[in-house]
Amino acid sequence: MKIKSKILAHEKSIIQIEIGNNYYPKNFLTEENVDIKNGDSEQIKSHHLITEGMVLLDTQMLFSTPQTIIFEIDEESVVMNFICCSNIETHIDQLESEKYSKKNTHNIFYATKYRATIKIPAFEQINYFCIILSKDFYYNIINEDWKLHEKFSKNILHKKSSYLTSKYIPFTPAIQWVIHEIKNCNRQGALQKMYIETKIKELLIHQLETIITIPIQKDQIDEDDYNKLLEAKQILDNDYVHAPTLAELSRLISLNEFKLKKGFKACFGTTVKSYIIKLRMEHAKELFQNKASTVSDVAYKCGYKDVSHFSAAFKNFYGFSPQKFKINWDYIHFWITGLLLLS
Numbered sequence: 001m002k003i004k005s006k007i008l009a010h011e012k013s014i015i016q017i018e019i020g021n022n023y024y025p026k027n028f029l030t031e032e033n034v035d036i037k038n039g040d041s042e043q044i045k046s047h048h049l050i051t052e053g054m055v056l057l058d059t060q061m062l063f064s065t066p067q068t069i070i071f072e073i074d075e076e077s078v079v080m081n082f083i084c085c086s087n088i089e090t091h092i093d094q095l096e097s098e099k100y101s102k103k104n105t106h107n108i109f110y111a112t113k114y115r116a117t118i119k120i121p122a123f124e125q126i127n128y129f130c131i132i133l134s135k136d137f138y139y140n141i142i143n144e145d146w147k148l149h150e151k152f153s154k155n156i157l158h159k160k161s162s163y164l165t166s167k168y169i170p171f172t173p174a175i176q177w178v179i180h181e182i183k184n185c186n187r188q189g190a191l192q193k194m195y196i197e198t199k200i201k202e203l204l205i206h207q208l209e210t211i212i213t214i215p216i217q218k219d220q221i222d223e224d225d226y227n228k229l230l231e232a233k234q235i236l237d238n239d240y241v242h243a244p245t246l247a248e249l250s251r252l253i254s255l256n257e258f259k260l261k262k263g264f265k266a267c268f269g270t271t272v273k274s275y276i277i278k279l280r281m282e283h284a285k286e287l288f289q290n291k292a293s294t295v296s297d298v299a300y301k302c303g304y305k306d307v308s309h310f311s312a313a314f315k316n317f318y319g320f321s322p323q324k325f326k327i328n329w330d331y332i333h334f335w336i337t338g339l340l341l342l343s
Helices: 135-141 147-157 173-183 189-218 223-238 246-253 257-268 272-288 295-301 307-318 322-342
Strands: 002-007 013-018 030-038 042-051 054-063 067-073 077-083 089-092 105-111 114-120 126-133
Touching (some): 077 135, 105 147, 173 189, 223 246
Antiparallel strands (some): 077 105
């Protein structure tokens, strides 16, 4: 598989990577950095993690004049795509897509051969994160027969380029956090490979959760109400620490409480209250990874005024107390640090 990217006005490639298509669990990751600066007129930084069957690209660009970029993959690939900027015009051969990018949205697509023409306006900060997988690598992290992506898998089987869903979907806090963890991974060697592969699987789970359920739910509910329920979910995603009451949320989205309660459960498989708890508990788990965080600190940062209420919610959600989790995490952190020092 060859992956190439270049500015149309330039001869030199920004990205030029060639990998095999097979998945090899014992291969290490190699790292590559591109750093191009031409005064204030052109700034490109791109960090790549590369192994057989997988390339991860984390790219930032800024231009003082409009530019057109050609991006190509010469063989079959599955791409987990995360767009962190707006106003980018994209045309993709064989794939119908939204003309302009929307900030903090994601999708997954399969292409037999991928060629995209990307038009970048002047002074637009570009942030782009994607994971390119060979078909073999993809099917090593997800079973091709699983019902949760049946249509998408059939398109791959019949070599029909397609998106998993027709529209890009907004990031969730979980997706943002996993991307953050990948970008800030400082492990090396076998531990780095294990960690990145685990995070790719985790990211895929979060993508499938947000993408696959939406088209099914939308058919079950009035479109106007459905859009209001999506708005409610986004409000909670944005600030679950100071989450509004059910009555306040109802007023914010202009939907009565009965429709909000019933519709939210139908669309997202959980109640408003349970969803807020889920977001808070996931945030609590992240905060405990900082050794300096105490249980009372984490409780307050997750929106709880009473530590005992927080502890009860945490134990109900994870099956053990926050104190026990913190002790176990500190031990795991100590063990991993020891391994890294020995390697």
